[in-house]
Amino acid sequence: MDNDLICNYKKCRKRLTTFAWVTSCSHIFCDEDGTREFNKCYTCPACETSLSDKFDIVRIDLQPSEQYKSMVLAGQRPEVIMEICSRAMSFWTYQSHQERTYQEYMCNKAKERSVQLEKYYEQVLSTTQAELSSLKNQISANRKELESTKKRFNEVSEKLMERNRQHQKLQSMYDALRRRTITPSSFDGQLGRAPPAALRGHDSSFDMPIATGQDVLARQSSLSNVLRPAGTPPEKEFVLRPSSTPVQLNLSHQDLSSVHIVQNRFNMELGTPSKRAGGYRRGAD
Ligand SMILES: [Zn+2]
Ligand SMILES: [Zn+2]
Missing domain, CATH: 1.20.5 (Single alpha-helices involved in coiled-coils or other helix-helix interfaces)
Incomplete structure (x- = not known):
């Protein structure tokens, strides 16, 4: 396996095992790259050498049959056999050296x-x-x-x-x-x-x-009683005199009567101090 050569096409670098293309400028390519490139033109893809001669490009079988091995150099003189072998060996050595240099680089x-x-x-x-x-x-x-x-x-x-x-x-x-x-x-x-x-x-x-019952009732019913002091005997006596209403008087009647009393009392008190008014009244009466 270590003796296998590698395709010289830069982008390929495939290990060659079956068929390969060999050039006179000592370069080798895989079957795919060689077929493609040499269909375009006869120029080496590695070193751009022009390959116009008949044996400048050769397609070889890397797994030669026993019959091929027996026949390819048969009949040649020993020095020719040795020369062919040495040239093939130098091709392999150059390729190995190239590969080593490339690997070192x-x-x-x-x-x-x-x-x-x-x-x-x-x-x-x-x-x-x-x-x-x-x-x-x-x-x-x-x-x-x-x-x-x-x-x-x-x-x-x-x-x-x-x-x-x-x-x-x-x-x-x-x-x-x-x-x-x-x-x-x-x-x-x-x-x-x-x-x-x-x-x-x-x-x-x-x-x-x-307070008497009447006083309490009067106080509750009317405001007028507030002005007057409760339980003054003369007013009570006055109340009874002018009102000729029966004994069964309710509160409202009493209130009215009390208001009358107050008015009466007021008139009387007013009339008493002033002689003119009193005189006039008496005159009128
Ligand atoms: Zn290739
Ligand atoms: Zn070349």
Whole structure:
């Protein structure tokens, strides 16, 4: 397998095992590439040498039959046989050398690329490590800050709880003091205020029984009675005299009569001090 030649067409580079095209410029191509390219023109696709002679391009079988092997060089003189063999061997050596050179070139190229990539990734690695170390430093600094903040929070919460306890104690003390101090004073205040109210209540309650039934009814029914002091004996006597209505009078009749009385009384009082009016009235009468 290592002795197999490779198609010289740049884009192909196929390992040759069955049929191949061989040129006088010592190049070899696979069956597909050779057939396609040499149908276009007789120019080597690898080195662009013009191949116009009859034996410049030959299609060969890479797996020759036993009969072909027996017959191809049969009858030739030994020096011809040896010359043909040596030329075929030199073709193979050239192809192998070409392939080795190409592989070395590719290897060097790959090495250069690998060196470049190594440098690039070393840079990337160093920058990433630097970033990582800075991030680690930041994380440790953040942790320290977090711990200090936690400590501060705990201290402040303890202080707050202490303050709350003090506040509750003070509140309870304040409540107790208020209960002790305010309760008697309010009791006194109630006592101080109570007697007048009670007295007033007594007064009002006492008013009711004292007042006569007629007075109460009159007070409830009319406003005119308010102007006049309740329970004045002369008015009561006056009420009875002018009204000739029967005894079964209802409230409205009484009210009317009382209004008449007030008017009468007013006239009389007006007439009494002024001599002229009285004189005039008397004259008119
Ligand atoms: Zn090919
Ligand atoms: Zn060539």
